[in-house]
Amino acid sequence: MASEEPLFDPSLKKRKKKTVAFSEDPLGADADPTTPAPAVIDNLTTNGDAVDMGPTTVHEQMKQNGVIGNDAEETVEKEDDDFKAMFGDLKKKKKKKEIPLDLPEDNSGTSTPTVAPAAEDLDFSDLKKKKKKSTKKAALDMEAFEKELNQSKAKEAEDEEGGEEGVPEIEEAELGEDPFARGRSDRDYTYPELLHRFYAQLHASNPALLNSAGKRYTIAPPQILREGNKKSIFANVSDICKRMHRPPEHVIQYMFAEMGTTGSVDGSGRLVIKGRFQQKQIEHVLRRYIVEYVTCKTCKSPDTLLTKENRIFFMSCESCGSRRSVATIKTGFQAQVGKRSKNKTG
C-alpha cells in the first residue's frame, strides 16, 4: 500500500493532499477504515450525496438494481419458480464476481480522475441499463436454460469471490488518499463514500466490466413432442449434441441410463423415448449431462473433448488443458415394469 502512494501523488493536487490528515502516515490504508467511523453521521448530513449512499454501497446498489431488473424480466417470462430463484441468484453473484476480478486494472485508471462524481453516477446507470438490455435481447426461455446451466459455474465463482472480498476494501482505502473532486478535503471520508467512489471510477474507467458477462454457454431448449400415448420425441437431439460437441450416442446413452427407459433414433434424426417426458424433465437430464461430461471441472469452460482410451472416457479441456477421466455411463438396476409375458427375459 505504502509503496504505491508516490505513484498516486504526482498526478493529484498537492495542496489538497496536505490537508488530509490520514494520508501522511505510511499505514494510511490500514488506518483509514477505523478513523472515519465516528464521523459517519456528521458527514452524512453535511453532504447531500452521502445520505443516499449511506445505507447501500454501490456494490449493493448494483445488486439491488440487478434484482429488480430480474423481477421485471421474470414477470415477462413465465418460468418455473426454481428457475427464477437461480436466475436472481446468478445475476447477483455474477456482478459480485466481476467487480473484484478487475481491481488491478483499475488502480492505473483511477490515478487520473477526470469525471465529476455526478457524471460518474450517470455513466454508471447507463451501464446498468445496457446490461439489462443485452440480457433481454436473448430469447427468453433460452436464457433461462443457459442460466441454469451456468448455475454451478456461478456457485464456484461465488466461492472464489468470497476469498477476494477483502481486496476491494483495501484498494478502496488506498484510493481514499486522493481527495474528492468536490474540493472539501478537510473532513474524513466515510467508508461508503469511498467505496462508492471506487466503484464509480472502476466502472467509468472500464465500462466493459458490467456487460462483459463472458461468453455464455447456450444450448437450445430441447423440443419434446408426444408420439401417441407412451412415447416422447426429442426432436433436436442432433442439434444439441452438435452444440455440445458430443457424439449423439453418448448423450442418448446417458439419457436412457438416467431416465431408466429405452428408445431409438428415428429416420429424421429424432430420438424416440419410451415413456412420457416433459421438456422440463429432459432439460434437467441434459443439464446434468453437461455438468458431468461437457463443462471442464477446473475452469468451467465448455470447450472440452471427450476421448475414449482403454474403455475409459477422458475429458480434456481445450482452454485450460486439464484432463480427467469421467464416469462411465452405467445403467442401474431396471425393475420389472409391465407384463412379464411381454418381457422376454422375465
Place this chain on the structure above:
Amino acid sequence: MSVQNLNTFDPFADEGDPLSSTQDVGSQQNYIHVRIQQRNGRKTLTTLQGLPKEYDAKKLLKAFKKEFACNGTLVEDEEAGQVIQLQGDQRAKISTFLVEEGIPKGTIKIHGF
C-alpha cells in the same frame, strides 16, 4: 513373522493390473443410487441400489414403507445385489431420510428426470 518390519517386500514384483482392485476407474461403485422408473400412467417406481453392507436392507425397507406410506419390496439382482423398490417417486424423501440417518450426502446419487 512376528517382526513386521522385517517382512520382505519386492518392489519389482508384478503387481498385476493396477486397476484390478478399483474395479472400474471413475465409476460409481460406492455410491448409493436412487433411481426412478416410469410405469404406466403417472405411476413411478423408485429403486435404491448400492446400499452399504452395514445397513440392513430389510429393516430399511420397513422403515421406508412406514415413513413414506408406500409399498415396497426387496429385489435380488445378480449385478446390483439387494435393491429396494418403492412405489411412487420417493427419491427426495429417501435422500433426506438417509442423510438424517447419518449417511453422507455425497455418497447418495439421485438419478432420473
